[in-house]
Amino acid sequence: xxxxxxxxxxxxxxxxxxxxxxxxxxxxxxxxxxxxxxxxxxxxxxxxxxxxxxxxxxxxxxxxxxxxxxxxxxxxxxxxxxxxxxxxxxxxxxxxxxxxxxxxxxxxxxxxxxxxxxxxxxxxxxxxxxxxxxxxxxxxxxxxxxxxxxxxxxxxxxxxxxxxxxxxxxxxxxxxxxxxxxxxxxxxxxxxxxxxxxxxxxxxxxxxxxxxxxxxxxxxxxxxxxxxxxxxxxxxxxxxxxxxxxxxxxxxxxxxxxxxxxxxxxxxxxxxxxxxxxxxxxxxxxxxxxxxxxxxxxxxxxxxxxxxxxxxxxxxxxxxxxxxxxxxxxxxxxxxxxxxxxxxxxxxxxxxxxxxxxxxxxxxxxxxxxxxxxxxxxxxxxxxxxxxxxxxxxxxxxxx
Numbered sequence: 405x406x407x408x409x410x411x412x413x414x415x416x417x418x419x420x421x422x423x424x425x426x427x428x429x430x431x432x433x434x435x436x437x438x439x440x441x442x443x444x445x446x447x448x449x450x451x452x453x454x455x456x457x458x459x460x461x462x463x464x465x466x467x468x469x470x471x472x473x474x475x476x477x478x479x480x481x482x483x484x485x486x487x488x489x490x491x492x493x494x495x496x497x498x499x500x501x502x503x504x505x506x507x508x509x510x511x512x513x514x515x516x517x518x519x520x521x522x523x524x525x526x527x528x529x530x531x532x533x534x535x536x537x538x539x540x541x542x543x544x545x546x547x548x549x550x551x552x553x554x555x556x557x558x559x560x561x562x563x564x565x566x567x568x569x570x571x572x573x574x575x576x577x578x579x580x581x582x583x584x585x586x587x588x589x590x591x592x593x594x595x596x597x598x599x600x601x602x603x604x605x606x607x608x609x610x611x612x613x614x615x616x617x618x619x620x621x622x623x624x625x626x627x628x629x630x631x632x633x634x635x636x637x638x639x640x641x642x643x644x645x646x647x648x649x650x651x652x653x654x655x656x657x658x659x660x661x662x663x664x665x666x667x668x669x670x671x672x673x674x675x676x677x678x679x680x681x682x683x684x685x686x687x688x689x690x691x692x693x694x695x696x697x698x699x700x701x702x703x704x705x706x707x708x709x710x711x712x713x714x715x716x717x718x719x720x721x722x723x724x725x726x727x728x729x730x731x732x733x734x735x736x737x738x739x740x741x742x743x744x745x746x747x748x749x750x751x752x753x754x755x756x757x758x759x760x761x762x763x764x765x766x767x768x769x770x771x772x773x774x775x776x777x778x779x780x781x782x783x784x785x786x787x788x789x790x791x792x793x794x795x796x797x798x799x800x801x802x803x804x
Contacts, residue, residue, distance in 0.1 A: 460472055460782070467776070469665075472499060474685065475685035475688070480767035481693070507688070521704060524709070528619075529555065534550075542615070548599075555619070561606055562607070565615060574669055579673075585674055620677075644684045649673055660755025665778075681750070696763075710764065714734055716731055733748070744764075751779075758772065772786070
């Protein structure tokens with residue numbers, strides 16, 4: 405049985421005038437008065453839920469984490485979804501599975517779906533030179549030939565582009581254009597440059613995804629945020645998800661905290677493909693399930709398309725020992741039993757941490773969102789999940 409769909413108040417309507425704190429309180433009140441989670445996520449929870457409910461509060465206390473939401477997918481269904489702690493600075497709004505969090509770099513796997521859907525429509529080709537889509541070329545020329553960079557290179561972080569992540573801006577009105585960002589208006593992170601030959605090696609680059617976003621917008625003549633909505637979020641009924649990081653979108657979202665638990669102001673980013681996903685556990689779980697084999701519900705991408713996203717990218721230079729393996733918008737790792745898992749993590753300067761990991765072939769996965777910089781400590785939960793599904797010794801696989 406699918407989780408029961410709940411109609412929720414339109415807190416993120418484009419014309420909303422609700423203030424952030426009030427929007428959070430209304431969302432919490434609604435969730436409490438209706439049903440914080442469907443029966444399927446609260447009754448007969450999977451065994452690993454006991455690990456989550458034991459470990460998460462302990463980690464939160466030790467790491468001074470304000471709020472957390474966790475989702476657990478078993479056999480292609482959201483089997484468990486739970487909120488812990490608080491979504492707001494004042495500690496009055498409980499986190500629920502429908503709390504909207506900033507998921508930062510989890511935007512990248514979403515971008516891979518947007519690109520793949522455009523490729524299916526014939527509007528873009530994975531192996532075409534990006535220079536064919538961008539004229540004039542917006543990145544400073546260096547010793548490496550930019551004409552060899554393809555869309556696939558950008559998705560696989562193998563284009564040789566710089567700028568790993570972005571600082572963001574405190575004032576939404578101060579956001580630069582994409583062209584200005586690429587040229588160096590990044591609040592201290594510098595301009596995007598070519599630092600390696602295209603296709604030679606893995607180099608994590610938010611700058612490359614910004615270049616991809618610009619190429620997509622120029623090619624389609626549409627805003628990237630609208631394409632993400634129409635090609636990914638709408639087909640999957642992800643009503644609480646967006647990459648349009650505006651004050652209105654963030655009105656009902658969780659508020660960030662620093663390493664010591666103190667409030668941190670929100671930051672805004674123009675670089676949507678690499679940086680700006682906002683979503684909830686329930687919404688993002690829908691996307692994860694759609695990326696698995698043989699699962700119920702809508703599947704905007706077919707098996708062959710997903711296989712491309714989840715396969716290690718080909719590089720012209722040998723990978724270094726223990727080097728991270730990346731596909732198209734996804735990190736790829738092997739669990740202790742040899743099974744393959746794909747996922748991504750996200751973090752930003754506004755105090756948000758997020759991570760998901762899933763096994764597409766077996767229909768299981770886990771995701772967490774946190775509104776504290778110290779939420780990185782919750783990676784332990786993902787590690788323990790990997791050990792559990794691989795039937796490995798957690799003490800060996802996930803030492804403290």
